[in-house]
């Protein structure tokens with residue numbers, strides 16, 4: 001439909017598999033408003049989700065907002081210094097630049113700090129102002145071509161949606177994020193596998209904090225280690241659907257916080273309740289996924305029955321991410337990680353066996369890379385343990401160049417075709 005020069009497209013269907021590699025890289029169900037040069041994509045509750053329409057040569061880029069009200073700059077063509085396409089480095093077709101935890105090869109990327117980004121935000125603010133004026137003045141609504149008057153039914157649907165969008169100016173969007181955080185708190189780093197769903201996850205905390213205190217940690221929250229009770233898990237799961245509202249259909253994935261969810265005796269309970277309450281099986285997106293971190297110690301101590309339980313969950317995929325970080329005692333000590341190389345090897349061996357044997361449980365692992373750390377140690381551990389599965393490399397902040405990160409990535413990749421390796425792109429909730 002059309003109001004003046006502005007077009008509103010209700011009922012837009014994007015990609016259902018989170019694939020951003022094609023020309024058609026819009027994901028999920030959304031409502032689009034085309035105004036001046038911009039495409040404003042709103043979620044089904046009228047909250048801005050994505051803004052496209054930057055001037056050339058940035059016309060492939062876009063801005064995307066999370067439910068935690070973080071704006072992320074998506075860039076498909078950043079090739080500064082001749083770095084390869086992001087798909088071969090991070091496993092996705094676009095760099096998600098957040099300005100906080102970006103990879104070293106994104107050094108110099110201005111992200112949100114660009115004139116045309118500021119202009120897009122101004123255009124969004126102006127659009128919300130226009131929508132409020134329309135709701136007051138009720139101008140004529142026409143078909144998209146502008147030749148016919150829209151039916152009363154279509155016009156009513158349009159006004160209903162615009163009434164939702166009008167509420168969600170930037171201040172109100174922050175209030176929604178604050179309410180969300182008042183339910184479950186923050187999660188400083190999402191598990192790396194959440195890149196498979198473009199970080200579109202619903203968070204439930206089954207525990208807080210971490211038993212470790214690694215020197216390099218950017219993931220541990222403020223709270224001390226503690227397991228959440230059944231009633232607290234229920235409280236979160238009961239409160240979240242109201243915030244997501246009709247946009248719940250755009251979510252098929254849940255992340256359990258915080259750093260050692262496998263330690264929670266209520267994991268199965270929380271997983272089954274989340275799957276039902278968030279209707280993960282009825283999502284617009286294909287499949288369904290559960291993501292969480294575990295410490296290596298918890299992984300090693302977990303009996304087979306734990307993985308039987310995970311394999312029997314209603315989610316199609318269960319991703320567990322382990323922080324191995326380094327493969328020698330010297331490197332672990334240098335990083336301040338209270339873990340021995342023997343423990344890392346035991347964890348990698350167990351993870352490889354699970355990945356070979358299990359249907360839906362997938363264990364992935366993280367290693368830190370830095371100028372002073374040798375990728376050969378990781379290669380040796382992979383060979384020694386016959387690890388197979390996904391690994392993520394995290395360049396140590398300020399201590400790893402983009403070139404070193406790429407070299408380590410390629411060296412480790414050459415070892416074993418059963419191991420997939422990418423760099424970790426850290427996002428938060």
Ligand code: SF4
Pocket residue numbers: 210211212213214216217218219220259295323
């Ligand atoms: S185990 Fe992970 S979350 Fe815990 S302190 Fe170490 S790096 Fe941080």
